[in-house]
Amino acid sequence: MQDESSFESQVAPHFAAGYNFARWMLRDPHAAEDAVHDAVLRALRYYAGMHGDNPKAWFLAITRRCCLDTLAHRRHQARGSAPEDDPFEPDDLCSDDAGPEELAMRQDRTTSLMAAIESLPTVYREVIVLRELDELSYKEIAQVAGIPIGTVMSRLARARLLLQRSTLLDEVRTPIAAVRP
Amino acid sequence: MRCHESGALQLFADDELDAAACAAFVAHRDQCPHCTRESAALRALRTRVQAEVPYHAMPARLRQRLDAAVADHGAIERARIASHRATRGSRWLWAGSGALAGSAFTVAAAMLVMAASAWMSNRGLVDQVAAAHGRSSVTGHVVDIASSDHHTVKPWLSQRLDYSPPVVDLEDQGFPLLGGRLDRLDDASVATLIYRAGQHRVDVFVRPLPTGGNNFAATSVRGYNLVEARGRGMEWIGVSDVNPAQLQRLVDLLAHPAPHAESAEPPFTRGPS
Numbered sequence: 001m002q003d004e005s006s007f008e009s010q011v012a013p014h015f016a017a018g019y020n021f022a023r024w025m026l027r028d029p030h031a032a033e034d035a036v037h038d039a040v041l042r043a044l045r046y047y048a049g050m051h052g053d054n055p056k057a058w059f060l061a062i063t064r065r066c067c068l069d070t071l072a073h074r075r076h077q078a079r080g081s082a083p084e085d086d087p088f089e090p091d092d093l094c095s096d097d098a099g100p101e102e103l104a105m106r107q108d109r110t111t112s113l114m115a116a117i118e119s120l121p122t123v124y125r126e127v128i129v130l131r132e133l134d135e136l137s138y139k140e141i142a143q144v145a146g147i148p149i150g151t152v153m154s155r156l157a158r159a160r161l162l163l164q165r166s167t168l169l170d171e172v173r174t175p176i177a178a179v180r181p
Numbered sequence: 182m183r184c185h186e187s188g189a190l191q192l193f194a195d196d197e198l199d200a201a202a203c204a205a206f207v208a209h210r211d212q213c214p215h216c217t218r219e220s221a222a223l224r225a226l227r228t229r230v231q232a233e234v235p236y237h238a239m240p241a242r243l244r245q246r247l248d249a250a251v252a253d254h255g256a257i258e259r260a261r262i263a264s265h266r267a268t269r270g271s272r273w274l275w276a277g278s279g280a281l282a283g284s285a286f287t288v289a290a291a292m293l294v295m296a297a298s299a300w301m302s303n304r305g306l307v308d309q310v311a312a313a314h315g316r317s318s319v320t321g322h323v324v325d326i327a328s329s330d331h332h333t334v335k336p337w338l339s340q341r342l343d344y345s346p347p348v349v350d351l352e353d354q355g356f357p358l359l360g361g362r363l364d365r366l367d368d369a370s371v372a373t374l375i376y377r378a379g380q381h382r383v384d385v386f387v388r389p390l391p392t393g394g395n396n397f398a399a400t401s402v403r404g405y406n407l408v409e410a411r412g413r414g415m416e417w418i419g420v421s422d423v424n425p426a427q428l429q430r431l432v433d434l435l436a437h438p439a440p441h442a443e444s445a446e447p448p449f450t451r452g453p454s
Contacts, residue, residue, distance in 0.1 A: 008251060015247050019239040033243045040247050044254040113233045131195065132230045138197055157191055160226060 007047050010055040015040065017056060017134055018063040024129040025067035027118055035070050039063040057136070057143040064126065064144055071122065116166040124159035131156060190216055194223045249401050256307075256400030306367065306418075311402040313364045313373070314384045314420040323382065324360030324375050334361040338372045346372040346387040347413055349438065356383070356431050367391075376431060381423035383431060390416050399425055412436030 018039055022032035039062045050058055117128060130136045130144060141152045189206045192198045198206060210216040317323050326337045335348040338361050350358040359375040364386060371388040390411060399408045406425045410417045410432040419432040 008255075012247075012251060015244070016239045019243060020237045023237040029237075029240075032237075033240065033246075036239075036243065037246055037250065040250050041254075044251065113229055114235065117230070117234060128230070132227060133234065133236050138195065153188060153191065156195075157188075160191075160223065163230075164222065164226060 007044065011043055011047065011059050014056045014059045018059055020133060021060055021126075021129060022063055022067050024117070024133075025064065025122065025126060026070055031070055032067075035066040036063060038066045038069075042066065052143070054140060054143065057140045060130070060134075060136075060144045061146065113163070113166075116163050120159060120162055124155055124162060127152060127155045128159045128163070190219055190223065194220065194227060249404065252401050256398050259398045307400060307402055307407055309366050310384075310386060310407055310418050310420050311405050313366070313386070314405055315403065317362065317384065318382075323362070325362045327360040329358050329360075331358060334358065334374070337361060338363070342370055342372055344389050346374070346415065347435070348374060349435065351376065351431065351434055354431075354434055355379075356434070374435075378421065378423045378427055378431060381421050383419055383421035383423060383428060385432060385435060386418040386420070387415050387435075390414060399429065401425070408432050410436035413438075 015036065018036045019032060022035040022039070023029060026032050026035060039059065042065075043059055043062050046062075052058060117125060120128065126145060127141055130141045136144065138149050138152045141156075142149045145152070147155075189198065189202065189209075193203065193206045193210075206216075210220055326334055328334050329350055329352070331348040331350050335345065338348070339345040341363055348358070348361070352358070356376045356378055359377055359382070362373040362375060362384075364371050364373045366386060366388065369388070371386050374385045374387060376383045376385060399406070401407065405420050405422055406428050408419045408425060408429045410419075410429075413436060415436065417432045417436045419428045421428050
């Protein structure tokens, strides 16, 4: 039996990373708070069974699961249909789950890179955030997202391609490419 | 190296190549305009993302909410462990008969039931206290008898209970007495003393020491802090949104008064129960 003091030293330092991740996953501060709270409750419950030597990846994986539950629930409410087992499929690979209001709001911010990341489909957004903001290794990202390392690589490559294609980035690419022809 | 398929470009950018592969990639890149260009673009993208994209800071209220969840869970665990220890003696009895019956499952189930029931009763008390405190705030029914004079509050409570709770005003120590109230805990009437601590109201539940109950550790439920102390033949449970240290100080002052305060309040004697 692990005592909670070790939970506090092992897992609690990663609550902030959980919040940042949930915020990017859900694109809504309030929903992110609830998801992280939910994740902490689940983590407390399952801490004794934690295996692996990476509490951060473990906690982020739980946070991710809570976020996916929220996304599935959102989609369920929007459609009035039964929630799917895999909240990613099939929409997240080709479109996203924003309502018209959020899309309109996002269009006002298309100039920012932040908006470009926010409009990435969830599967690409999560790997970018974990890699660039939390600087996780491929192995850790694979652990958090529950996917093979090869998939981490291909999703990261795809995510970066999508970001580079966003109009603003095309403008900055030209001078950089010109530095070393 | 066939640069379009290797993936080395991205692995390099993400520091995922070992030293040898890294050197090989750099050697290739310097020969290859495509890889030079793509490598620079990738680096520029990473730099921009890290410079422009915010790391969302956790709001302070969420931090408090999470800390409370962890503390709450910790209190439950401690109570559970304490009750495990308390029942260790009888556990071995179970273990003996279980081994004789050849049923390890029986042992596990019995231990679980014992632990859970002790835990549930503690949990119930904590919830009742928090609920009583919360209810009085919501209904505005804070005091049945409003007085800062313990000579008024004590007789009023004694008339309505089968015991006489010690009542002292602690204004000198920074906790003025506001009055008294009757509440119910574990299906028995109990005295509640209401104190003020700074801007906060503190409810202190006073009842004769329950037989065989275990102390509960300081905890927090629904945003309220709860502490317990035992002294003068009584169990004192303080609940408030004031900080736990101040709450503990108040409850300790009540349970273990300084000698001069004791003279003003004769030692309590418990009536027949």
